[in-house]
Amino acid sequence: MPAPKGPVLPFRMGTPDLVLLVTDSTNGVLEPCNCATGMMGGLSRRSGLVRSYRAAYPDLVLVDTGDAFRVGHPRDPRNAFMLRAYRQIGYDAVVLADQEWSAAPSELRELLTKGPPEFLSTTANLAESPLPVVRIVKRTRGKMKLAILSDTPRASPPLLTPEVAKRLAFATRKRLADEVAKLKREGCIVVVASHGFDAEAEQLARSTGAHLVIQGHYRTGDAVPERLPNPPVLRVGDMEYVTVLAWKMRGGGVVDFEFRRELVDKRWPMDDALWKTYEDYTRVALSYAAKAKASDGMVYTSSAACGACHEPQLAAYKASGHAHAYETLLRVGRDGDPECLSCHTTGFESTSGFDSIRTTPELANVNCQDCHGFSMREHDAEGFKAPKVEAAACTRCHTPTADPHFDFATRRAKAGCKR
Ligand code: HEC
Ligand code: HEC
Ligand code: HEC
Ligand code: HEC
Structure with missing residues (x-):
């Protein structure tokens, strides 16, 4: 095999027999x-990463060990596009995890069960059965065989009927x-994806004899991937x-094993x-x-x-982000993505708020009312007293994802309306 080019670095072990992403x-x-x-x-760069790795290791196996889909948003159309994207990237196995079974909108279940994707791997407990039902994905690469299973201990989803x-x-x-x-008797490398806690994953590693247990649900800052001895x-x-x-x-038998974590950043092509x-x-x-x-x-x-009567505040506002x-x-x-518009424009979810740059250009951007929270109707009423701007007015948009280090006291001083 040729030495990898570009951002794909060679392995310490030399040429591996199997590469798993x-x-x-x-x-x-x-x-x-x-x-x-x-x-x-982002999936565009993730795909670029996978393609770069495939160029170096054409036989690699690509697996998603769970929580690929959006759950808890019954009217969100993205899951069909997730499925399309995963097919485009060329996944070998996609595990359906506990969250997807227990909290997924019925559309997702329908999507996945209508014509179950060839790459779907999952385990779930049928309410009436003491044994879990398991869907295994097997892939052959040259002389290597790989089997992906999952263990989803807490998923006993009410909608998982026998049908x-x-x-x-x-x-x-x-x-x-x-x-x-x-x-293992068939000669497969066996990978079990787990969505339980640490102890459950370690127990699985000991009790099932799998070659590898992959524990999902880890977040930024939690841990680097951890390798416990025998099996990892x-x-x-x-x-x-x-x-x-x-x-x-x-x-x-496995004689050497190596892992690394790749950040999906600008090194990889879109x-x-x-x-x-x-x-x-x-x-x-x-x-x-x-429609919503x-x-x-x-x-x-x-x-x-607003600024017509509050010039200094308008000036301060205009100078702000x-x-x-x-x-x-x-x-x-990204101006076509409703998720972005919800925080980068005013009142996007509201019938009276931002609609499109063509129909409501004056409501693009974060506006006075996003922080002050009242309309002219209240403002014009007799005895009007403006409510104090509290932290909650900001954290609606300055969420832990959008702004992980947001601190009201220091950021408020930097926001508009400085006197
Ligand atoms: C027609 C002029 C006018 C318009 C338009 C107007 N305001 Fe006012 N606003 C006033 C006046 C007058 C007061 C009361 C005097 C004062 O405290 O400055 C006031 C008071 C306020 C206060 C309370 C100030 C304080 O010290 O407690 C806030 C906050 C405020 N306006 C925000 C807004 C916002 C937001 C808008 C747009 C939605 C707006 N105003 C539109 C004239 C206006
Ligand atoms: C939950 C609210 C929220 C959503 C949703 C949101 N943003 Fe933001 N965005 C923010 C906030 C708050 C900041 C400012 C963060 C800071 O000051 O560190 C920001 C900052 C940014 C910045 C950096 C601006 C700069 O140049 O400093 C970019 C780029 C951006 N957002 C893009 C997006 C895109 C693209 C989307 C849609 C996928 C999106 N945002 C969705 C709240 C949001
Ligand atoms: C990022 C949030 C934010 C935005 C956007 C914003 N304000 Fe304010 N505004 C504040 C805060 C915070 C105060 C301080 C008073 C308080 O804590 O209630 C304030 C105070 C004011 C006051 C009271 C007088 C003063 O300067 O303290 C007026 C009037 C006012 N804002 C008008 C406006 C107008 C008009 C706009 C739009 C042009 C606007 N604000 C945009 C957060 C904001
Ligand atoms: C409707 C959503 C929304 C609300 C409400 C909101 N912000 Fe922001 N904020 C943003 C976005 C989006 C950005 C990034 C703007 C950009 O550069 O594109 C931002 C940027 C900022 C910035 C850095 C950029 C700058 O120069 O102003 C500060 C500071 C800030 N916000 C403070 C606050 C504070 C304090 C509050 C509450 C009083 C608040 N914000 C309320 C969405 C919001």
Whole structure:
């Protein structure tokens, strides 16, 4: 095999017999906001990373160990696009984890069970069955065989009826350890994806005899991937990372094992086909958002209209980033994504708020009312006293994801309206 080129660095072990790429916790994010520095990721660059690795190791296996989809948003159209994107990137196995089973909107279940994707791997407990039902994905690469299983201890989803289970064509109904033993006899490298806690993952590693247990749900700052002896438990998470594993095998046994974590950053090329999928998603999402608009009790006015009587505040506002929040979206080419518009414009979810740059240009950007929280109706009423601007007015947008280091006391001083 040729030595890897570009950002793909060679392995210490030399040429591996098998390379495995693992992702987890994408949570339906096709392209992240990158509001705060350091946040990377996105499926376009992830695809670029996978392609770069495939150029160096054509036989690699690509697995997502869970929480790929968006749950808890019943009217969010993105899951169909997630599925399309995962097909485009060329996943070998995608594990359906506990969160997806227990909290997924029915659309997701339908999507996954209608014609169960060839790469879907999952385990779930049927309410009436003491044994979990397991769907295994097997892949052959040259002389190497790999089997992906999952263990989802707490998933006993009410909607997993026998009919749904049948449509998913679960392969077996057995104890996981028996299944692993059988797969090992067939000569497979066996990987079990776990969505339990540390102790459960370690227990799985000991009790099933799998070659590798991958524990999902890990977040930024939690831990670097951890390797415990015999067999290793690998902790993964963070949609902006791809964990890479390499094996050297001899006589059916693992003789060397190596891992690294790759940040999905600008070193990797963008994949235009994936960006196109994202853009297709935003078009559909925008039409969903338009239908979901409801009154929030506010009547939105432009900042300029408020500023007609509050000149110093208008001047301070104009000099602040809030007055340019929409330009930011234009600059990064994300002005068509309703998720971005919800914090970078005023009242996007409201029937009286920002609709589009063509119809409501005066409501682009973060406006006076986003912080002050009242309409002219209240302002004009007799005995009006402006409510104090509290931290909650800011943290609606300055969330831990968008602004992880937000501190009201210090940031308030920097926001508009300085006297
Ligand atoms: C027609 C002129 C006019 C317009 C338009 C106007 N205001 Fe006022 N506003 C006033 C006056 C007059 C007061 C009361 C005097 C004062 O405290 O400055 C006031 C008071 C306030 C106060 C309370 C000031 C304090 O010291 O407690 C806030 C906050 C405020 N306005 C915000 C807004 C916002 C936000 C808008 C747009 C939605 C707006 N105003 C539009 C004239 C106006
Ligand atoms: C409707 C959403 C929203 C609300 C509410 C909001 N912000 Fe912001 N804020 C943003 C966005 C978006 C940016 C980034 C603007 C850009 O550069 O594109 C930002 C940027 C900032 C900045 C840095 C940029 C600058 O020069 O102003 C500060 C400081 C800030 N906000 C403080 C606050 C404070 C304090 C509050 C509450 C009193 C608040 N924000 C309320 C969305 C909001
Ligand atoms: C929950 C609210 C929220 C959402 C949703 C959101 N943003 Fe932001 N965005 C912010 C805030 C707040 C800041 C300012 C952060 C700071 O000051 O550190 C910001 C800052 C930014 C910045 C940096 C601005 C600069 O130049 O300093 C970019 C770029 C950005 N957002 C893009 C996006 C994109 C793209 C999306 C949609 C995927 C998005 N945002 C969605 C709240 C949000
Ligand atoms: C980022 C949030 C934010 C935005 C945007 C904002 N304000 Fe304020 N404004 C504040 C805060 C915080 C205060 C301090 C008073 C308080 O804590 O209630 C304040 C105070 C004021 C006051 C009272 C007088 C003063 O200067 O203390 C007026 C009037 C006012 N703002 C008007 C406006 C107008 C008009 C706009 C739009 C052009 C605007 N504000 C935009 C946060 C904001």
